[in-house]
Amino acid sequence: DAGITQSPRHKVTETGTPVTLRCHQTENHRYMYWYRQDPGHGLRLIHYSYGVKDTDKGEVSDGYSVSRSKTEDFLLTLESATSSQTSVYFCAISEQGATNEKLFFGSGTQLSVL
Amino acid sequence: GNSVTQMEGPVTLSEEAFLTINCTYTATGYPSLFWYVQYPGEGLQLLLKATKADDKGSNKGFEATYRKETTSFHLEKGSVQVSDSAVYFCALRATGGGADGLTFGKGTHLIIQP
Numbered sequence: 565d566a567g568i569t570q571s572p573r574h575k576v577t578e579t580g581t582p583v584t585l586r587c588h589q590t591e592n593h594r595y596m597y598w599y600r601q602d603p604g605h606g607l608r609l610i611h612y613s614y615g616v617k618d619t620d621k622g623e624v625s626d627g628y629s630v631s632r633s634k635t636e637d638f639l640l641t642l643e644s645a646t647s648s649q650t651s652v653y654f655c656a657i658s659e660q661g662a663t664n665e666k667l668f669f670g671s672g673t674q675l676s677v678l
Numbered sequence: 679g680n681s682v683t684q685m686e687g688p689v690t691l692s693e694e695a696f697l698t699i700n701c702t703y704t705a706t707g708y709p710s711l712f713w714y715v716q717y718p719g720e721g722l723q724l725l726l727k728a729t730k731a732d733d734k735g736s737n738k739g740f741e742a743t744y745r746k747e748t749t750s751f752h753l754e755k756g757s758v759q760v761s762d763s764a765v766y767f768c769a770l771r772a773t774g775g776g777a778d779g780l781t782f783g784k785g786t787h788l789i790i791q792p
Binding site for chain 2: 605658663669
């Protein structure tokens, strides 16, 4: 299994509070991704990174920011959490970003915003 | 843009039944196609993939053939087991679009009854 660790695994927070989710990899892969999973929507890309300090927006980036200061860590921040951000968040990694290359996924973070 | 359409289910079958989960896609160029599986409480795992037209991906008794003429990548298994109960996601990775990861379908929840 690819070495991907997401933390925390579960979090409950209140509307309006900031939240940071962490993804840590030990594979030295260049590409990292944050997805959210919601019933009826499957997985949707929030942000991705193609190197240290290189990030870009995905399909559902509003309300989220990311940072990647080291190859191994990719942080997702909700500056002011809303109930619509209650979801399961998955981090994924990819070595080269090639078209035929698979993604490896972490175990997910269940976030509840009350 | 790119998109993936799959039956959402739930799909309920008896053990040893034949399984088909339909998947069709829209994409420019020559995407790679994937099936991922998610067991309860876990992240996504690659089940199989195909990277060019007429390729057949296979793993653990599951098969899918890349059909460019019908833009389809249907998942099949000849005899399902209770342990196959999971959510199955069809996904594509666009030509030259590796930097922005995979585009997923909404997922099909499969329930196998003994």
